[in-house]
Amino acid sequence: MPERNKSKIAQWWRNLNVRHSLGLSLILLVLTTVLYFILQPNIARSGTITRLLTSNFRTWLPVILVTIGQAIVILGGGLDLSNGSIVSVGNVILALTVTTTDEPGKNMLMVLVVIAFGLVAGLLNGFFTAYLGLQPVIITFASSFVYSGLALLLLPSPGGDIPREYTSVYRSTQVLGIPLALIVIVLAILIWSFFRQRKYGRFLFAVGGNDKAAYTTGVPVTWMKISTYVISGLLASLAAISYTLLTGSGLSSSGNDMTLASITGSVLGGISMSGGAGSVIGAVFGGIILGNIRNIISTLKLDSWWRTLVNALLIVLVLAGPGLINLIRGKKK
Amino acid sequence: MKSIVLYTEKIEKRFGGVIALREGTIEVRSGEVLALVGSNGSGKSTLTKVTTGVLSSDGGTIFYHDEPVTYTNPMAAQRAGIMAVYQELSLIPSLTVAQNIWLANEPKTKFGSIDEKTMNEKTAKLLTLFTGTFQSSFHPEAYVRDLPPDERQIVEILKAYSRKPDVLILDEATASLDSKQVSCLFDLVQLLKSENKGLVFVSHRMDEIFRIADRAVILRNGKTVGEVVLSESNEDEVVNMMVGSTVSLTRALSSGIDFTDKESVLTVENVANERLSGVSFDIKQGELVGIGGLRGQGQSTLLHTLFGNNRYTGKITLFDETLTFDHPKDAMDHGVALIPGDRATEGLLLLRSIFENLHLPNWAKYSRPFLKVKSAYSDAEGVSQQLNLVMESLDSPVSSLSGGNAQKVVIGKWLLRNPQLLLLDDPTKGVDVGTKSEFYKLLGKLQQSGTTILFHSSDEQELLDLCERVLVMQDGKVKADLSGDQLTESNLVFHSMGATNNNNHYEESTHA
Numbered sequence: 115m116p117e118r119n120k121s122k123i124a125q126w127w128r129n130l131n132v133r134h135s136l137g138l139s140l141i142l143l144v145l146t147t148v149l150y151f152i153l154q155p156n157i158a159r160s161g162t163i164t165r166l167l168t169s170n171f172r173t174w175l176p177v178i179l180v181t182i183g184q185a186i187v188i189l190g191g192g193l194d195l196s197n198g199s200i201v202s203v204g205n206v207i208l209a210l211t212v213t214t215t216d217e218p219g220k221n222m223l224m225v226l227v228v229i230a231f232g233l234v235a236g237l238l239n240g241f242f243t244a245y246l247g248l249q250p251v252i253i254t255f256a257s258s259f260v261y262s263g264l265a266l267l268l269l270p271s272p273g274g275d276i277p278r279e280y281t282s283v284y285r286s287t288q289v290l291g292i293p294l295a296l297i298v299i300v301l302a303i304l305i306w307s308f309f310r311q312r313k314y315g316r317f318l319f320a321v322g323g324n325d326k327a328a329y330t331t332g333v334p335v336t337w338m339k340i341s342t343y344v345i346s347g348l349l350a351s352l353a354a355i356s357y358t359l360l361t362g363s364g365l366s367s368s369g370n371d372m373t374l375a376s377i378t379g380s381v382l383g384g385i386s387m388s389g390g391a392g393s394v395i396g397a398v399f400g401g402i403i404l405g406n407i408r409n410i411i412s413t414l415k416l417d418s419w420w421r422t423l424v425n426a427l428l429i430v431l432v433l434a435g436p437g438l439i440n441l442i443r444g445k446k447k
Numbered sequence: 448m449k450s451i452v453l454y455t456e457k458i459e460k461r462f463g464g465v466i467a468l469r470e471g472t473i474e475v476r477s478g479e480v481l482a483l484v485g486s487n488g489s490g491k492s493t494l495t496k497v498t499t500g501v502l503s504s505d506g507g508t509i510f511y512h513d514e515p516v517t518y519t520n521p522m523a524a525q526r527a528g529i530m531a532v533y534q535e536l537s538l539i540p541s542l543t544v545a546q547n548i549w550l551a552n553e554p555k556t557k558f559g560s561i562d563e564k565t566m567n568e569k570t571a572k573l574l575t576l577f578t579g580t581f582q583s584s585f586h587p588e589a590y591v592r593d594l595p596p597d598e599r600q601i602v603e604i605l606k607a608y609s610r611k612p613d614v615l616i617l618d619e620a621t622a623s624l625d626s627k628q629v630s631c632l633f634d635l636v637q638l639l640k641s642e643n644k645g646l647v648f649v650s651h652r653m654d655e656i657f658r659i660a661d662r663a664v665i666l667r668n669g670k671t672v673g674e675v676v677l678s679e680s681n682e683d684e685v686v687n688m689m690v691g692s693t694v695s696l697t698r699a700l701s702s703g704i705d706f707t708d709k710e711s712v713l714t715v716e717n718v719a720n721e722r723l724s725g726v727s728f729d730i731k732q733g734e735l736v737g738i739g740g741l742r743g744q745g746q747s748t749l750l751h752t753l754f755g756n757n758r759y760t761g762k763i764t765l766f767d768e769t770l771t772f773d774h775p776k777d778a779m780d781h782g783v784a785l786i787p788g789d790r791a792t793e794g795l796l797l798l799r800s801i802f803e804n805l806h807l808p809n810w811a812k813y814s815r816p817f818l819k820v821k822s823a824y825s826d827a828e829g830v831s832q833q834l835n836l837v838m839e840s841l842d843s844p845v846s847s848l849s850g851g852n853a854q855k856v857v858i859g860k861w862l863l864r865n866p867q868l869l870l871l872d873d874p875t876k877g878v879d880v881g882t883k884s885e886f887y888k889l890l891g892k893l894q895q896s897g898t899t900i901l902f903h904s905s906d907e908q909e910l911l912d913l914c915e916r917v918l919v920m921q922d923g924k925v926k927a928d929l930s931g932d933q934l935t936e937s938n939l940v941f942h943s944m945g946a947t948n949n950n951n952h953y954e955e956s957t958h959a
Contacts, residue, residue, distance in 0.1 A: 312561060320551075
């Protein structure tokens with residue numbers, strides 16, 4: 115029911131919260147961004163902001179991509195604890211095989227192999243969780259060891275060397291002054307918005323909201339769930355490609371931190387852990403917030419365990435937030 | 448004779464060792480309403496679920512438009528034109544009313560995206576079918592999680608209707624609706640009938656069956672035992688076919704005790720919270736007091752508040768002690784037990800055994816010095832016999848029980864505590880006649896043993912049969928406190944509807 119007494123802004127804010135659960139993540143996004151910029155010494159100098167944006171987004175892109183994938187899985191009522199390991203495998207494959215620019219055809223093929231691996235790994239996760247009906251947490255936790263074991267098998271010690279020609283494309287390509295990484299993010303959001311307005315989006319929220327009810331209504335629940343893991347695998351492989359282009363080398367544990375980051379990012383972005391509520395744009399916000407926090411901590415020259423601590427505190431705070439607010443208001447369900 | 452749309456021939460369904468359905472045979476004709484009647488656990492819900500593809504059958508054949516068909520999922524059945532309004536709601540709380548109604552059937556724009564505007568407009572149009580029977584907060588863009596049960600049920604009905612089915616199955620669709628809403632639903636059923644659709648109406652309310660249905664198929668123990676043309680039959684005949692013998696609905700009435708001199712057990716003074724606005728009443732030792740009124744007038748909230756589930760302002764006195772219940776445990780420690788209405792979510796751990804469920808609130812009793820499982824087990828056996836529980840064994844999961852038997856477990860687990868004050872929140876909703884009469888006997892026994900009972904029911908007849916005093920609630924207030932000669936059906940309805948002055952209609956109905 116439209117509330118006539120409230121101003122337009124109040125209504126917009128309410129809509130943002132009720133419909134997209136974006137309110138808190140928007141506040142955190144603005145807060146961390148402002149804090150980060152204040153801490154930059156040369157902020158007033160021209161070009162600094164553009165330079166920072168370019169370098170930041172290319173660093174953040176892998177985490178943002180896996181967070182989007184994670185968000186879609188969580189929205190569908192699941193959880194993917196293997197996405198970081200899929201990134202590791204992709205990174206290792208590329209570092210081992212893409213070493214010269216002499217054979218662009220072969221390099222392209224390897225990129226496709228990485229993507230195919232992401233899809234197959236996601237399909238396996240989906241098959242075991244959705245089709246066989248096993249616990250997502252256990253299945254994807256187990257499969258994460260399979261994938262990270264594979265990465266370690268392929269590349270026991272850090273190595274590999276991606277040609278500079280490729281990494282510089284990733285680092286410095288701009289279209290109309292917009293860095294490549296940001297374009298990828300915007301593209302991801304646009305593709306999501308396209309599907310959000312279609313059957314797929316509606317089914318996803320229905321399955322995450324109440325899969326039994328969705329099934330009796332005629333929603334193909336199993337396929338929807340499998341698809342979320344496949345999408346998560348696909349995005350993890352894309353994250354692997356961008357991560358490899360960013361670092362120029364291979365590391366069998368490269369994706370290890372990304373799993374928790376993708377969950378933190380989703381939660382910060384307002385995705386309900388029980389599924390069916392939230393928005394993928396929120397997940398992008400969440401990824402950026404995490405990036406900001408990382409930057410703030412390194413700018414302040416704090417030890418890196420601060421980052422873990424702050425991330426963990428944020429998860430607890432965001433998950434417990436609504437309950438705490440109700441407690442303070444003296445309400446009981 | 449009208450043409451047969453759907454014919455299910457000797458459908459069978461087993462759940463593990465329990466046979467839910469052994470010979471489910473029904474014949475649905477176009478332009479006709481078929482009532483499917485039977486006690487709880489007789490296989491009605493199972494039969495409808497097999498027909499709509501939610502469950503797969505273990506035997507038998509379904510003929511749809513004279514063709515044998517097998518639907519392995521609800522989608523296939525829906526595409527073919529078979530839809531059901533389920534007893535357990537199939538709605539998604541985090542989606543809006545419109546999104547739920549059009550789920551998997553969304554109107555599209557010419558670009559292929561979901562046309563939210565058309566969807567909301569179409570929904571608003573559908574809602575006009577129930578105009579005047581719901582609150583203003585019920586609109587296409589409201590979230591289902593915010594709706595009371597009756598409005599959810601309306602969404603469920605409209606969802607099925609919007610898909611323009613050839614066969615529509617209404618499985619206990621009226622259980623949460625008030626009389627006005629039921630009338631709207633019946634208008635809709637008549638409309639579908641005139642469009643030559645086949646309708647199946649599953650209900651426990653005999654008057655509704657005779658009001659809306661043309662024929663009735665009677666199921667007993669998973670088997671079709673008979674069929675009657677309702678215009679040539681009567682309630683007694685149908686009930687007898689259902690239970691296989693004659694059952695008296697009415698409790699050996701009236702304990703004949705005068706409660707005015709008795710001690711007060713519970714005194715409620717001006718209790719208010721979100722849904723209650725100043726409730727006051729007083730209950731004497733051993734009284735059985737009913738709570739009536741239209742659905743969703745705060746009856747459940749009142750019971751939950753007394754049980755410490757909701758915060759409140761005001762004063763509650765129990766056994767001369769002013770209480771501030773913060774948690775159900777406080778209430779339990781004072782001998783208060785609540786038997787909830789929604790047994791699946793509030794009363795039972797469906798996957799755990801009957802034994803575990805029965806003892807869930809009682810373990811403390813058996814805990815010193817070590818857990819006395821044996822004596823707990825024999826107590827549980829005693830209660831299950833007292834309740835006449837139909838089960839494989841105490842170790843079977845509650846999910847293997849039929850609805851009526853599952854409800855008995857909810858009651859049983861509180862009986863083991865010997866409660867002083869028993870709060871019942873519409874416990875017989877969707878429970879069959881046989882179980883009900885057993886249940887009434889049980890209440891009578893409890894009352895005689897000195898238990899004070901506060902009993903909310905949405906069934907007016909039940910209140911009249913059982914209670915010597917009924918509190919009628921409206922808008923979170925006690926509108927009337929009826930007892931003795933005052934306690935008549937017309938008075939009950941009159942106060943439920945919230946009328947305040949004695950108009951002519953009231954005069955006529957009370958003095959007629």
